[in-house]
Amino acid sequence: MSTEKSLALVLRLVDFSETSVIATLFTRDFGKIHGLAKGARRLKGPFESALDLLCLSRLVFLRKSSDALDLLTEAKLERRFRAAARDLSRLYAGYYVAELLDELTDDGDPHPELFDFACETLAALDTGPQPVSSVLMSFELSALRVLGHLPLLDQCVECGTEMNGSGRVAFGMLAGGVLCARCRPGKPKVVSLSGAAWQMLRDYAQSDEKRPSGEPDRRAYGEVRGVLNQYLSHLLGRRPRMHEYLGVLAS
Amino acid sequence: MSPSGWCGSPALDMAQLSESVTRLIEEFAKLPGIGKKSAERLTYHVLRVGSHEALALADAIRDVKQNVRHCSVCFNLAEGELCSICSDPRRDRGLLCIVEQPRDLMALEQAGSFKGLYHVLLGRIAPLEGVGPDQLTIDALVERVRTGEFREVIMGTNPTLEGDGTALYISNRLADFPVEITRLARGITSGSVLEFANKEILADALAGRQKF
Numbered sequence: 179m180s181t182e183k184s185l186a187l188v189l190r191l192v193d194f195s196e197t198s199v200i201a202t203l204f205t206r207d208f209g210k211i212h213g214l215a216k217g218a219r220r221l222k223g224p225f226e227s228a229l230d231l232l233c234l235s236r237l238v239f240l241r242k243s244s245d246a247l248d249l250l251t252e253a254k255l256e257r258r259f260r261a262a263a264r265d266l267s268r269l270y271a272g273y274y275v276a277e278l279l280d281e282l283t284d285d286g287d288p289h290p291e292l293f294d295f296a297c298e299t300l301a302a303l304d305t306g307p308q309p310v311s312s313v314l315m316s317f318e319l320s321a322l323r324v325l326g327h328l329p330l331l332d333q334c335v336e337c338g339t340e341m342n343g344s345g346r347v348a349f350g351m352l353a354g355g356v357l358c359a360r361c362r363p364g365k366p367k368v369v370s371l372s373g374a375a376w377q378m379l380r381d382y383a384q385s386d387e388k389r390p391s392g393e394p395d396r397r398a399y400g401e402v403r404g405v406l407n408q409y410l411s412h413l414l415g416r417r418p419r420m421h422e423y424l425g426v427l428a429s
Numbered sequence: 430m431s432p433s434g435w436c437g438s439p440a441l442d443m444a445q446l447s448e449s450v451t452r453l454i455e456e457f458a459k460l461p462g463i464g465k466k467s468a469e470r471l472t473y474h475v476l477r478v479g480s481h482e483a484l485a486l487a488d489a490i491r492d493v494k495q496n497v498r499h500c501s502v503c504f505n506l507a508e509g510e511l512c513s514i515c516s517d518p519r520r521d522r523g524l525l526c527i528v529e530q531p532r533d534l535m536a537l538e539q540a541g542s543f544k545g546l547y548h549v550l551l552g553r554i555a556p557l558e559g560v561g562p563d564q565l566t567i568d569a570l571v572e573r574v575r576t577g578e579f580r581e582v583i584m585g586t587n588p589t590l591e592g593d594g595t596a597l598y599i600s601n602r603l604a605d606f607p608v609e610i611t612r613l614a615r616g617i618t619s620g621s622v623l624e625f626a627n628k629e630i631l632a633d634a635l636a637g638r639q640k641f
Contacts, residue, residue, distance in 0.1 A: 190557060195461060195462050196461070196462065221618075226627060227627070227629065227630070230589050230590050231557075231589070231590040231591060232590055233590075254627070255627050255628075255629050257629075258629045259590060262590050262591075262593035262594040262596075262597055263593060263597070264597070265597075266594065266597055266598060266601065269590070269594045269597070270556065272590075273556055273557055276557060277557055419556055419557060419559065420556055420557075422556075422561075423556050423561075
């Protein structure tokens, strides 16, 4: 049993007893962990107010054997997600980030790049002027890219033909990317995207700062949203819970 | 087997116990915070005390399950149609405090400084846990504010992200009514020192500063 330290985002809290909780955390150095925080609800204690949903905290914990819950011994609050004070759509967008992190990542599989981007995303939702739709699409595509689930967008997923975006582009949900005109026939679950929507997907999937941050074009966004919603539902095996609450995720 | 025979018994082998004793241990062990050892200890106690005392516990449990329900107005725990607060004519009917659970109401009542009415939501909006506004008593609250004579509605939800989100949702729903919407103050605890307060608490205290 070793003591570990890491920055962590709180993804989920379940009451264990009157004052103790079981927390699911996405840590920067150890990936997703589940830990028991004894006395977490007490005003005075080693956790103070550092174990609230979407808080960024500096965590100390004891790693247990593979099956057991880790034991959280201390947490110091670094930053609180404050969107609940002013805007419900930004709050629900924060919940959506937590849902995707919880559902798409595996226990004990660290992704520091995704962790940093999740922190940036929450900060942007909390304070930034960027529209929620743009911030969330960047996060979704970045999460898919870092975790190896990003659909192939530049070339046909079947034969490798480079796509140029002229005319409409076929996107295969099951194939995991775009399909050229030759490979498309007979493929199940294929949707057709306009060139503008295909370009928007590519722009937001970029890893660098060229990624757009303004209000996305409404028409292309609706198409991209439809594809992303279906793709994520296919990946998770169900529709993400927060889709019901977030109007900006409607296609 | 006489009750005294159980006193001081070091460990229980479930196979050797009577069916009734085993059942009581299992029932106690279902209570929050009670493990198997504690359940055995409580069972020893019940076996040791007189019938009158043991049955008084059973009667109290039966009564609470048969008689206690939610107040039809505020959803606090009540023994009749209305809870003791809603039926008290001395309460200020222009003030309404919204809390998540009856135990939050009890905590505020113990403080003794609030003389208005309450509304218990019976939870908080927690979309990630599948709890939406429809599963709470928010519609009843909106109707209560619409038909009532409240001048101020106080958001007494817990100061957590979900509690604040619930308060924001409710304040949006009540925005069109002619009531002042406030929330509980937050920040530095009286008697503490600034030096040891974390930066988020200090930020809350600064944001919620008031005229001296």
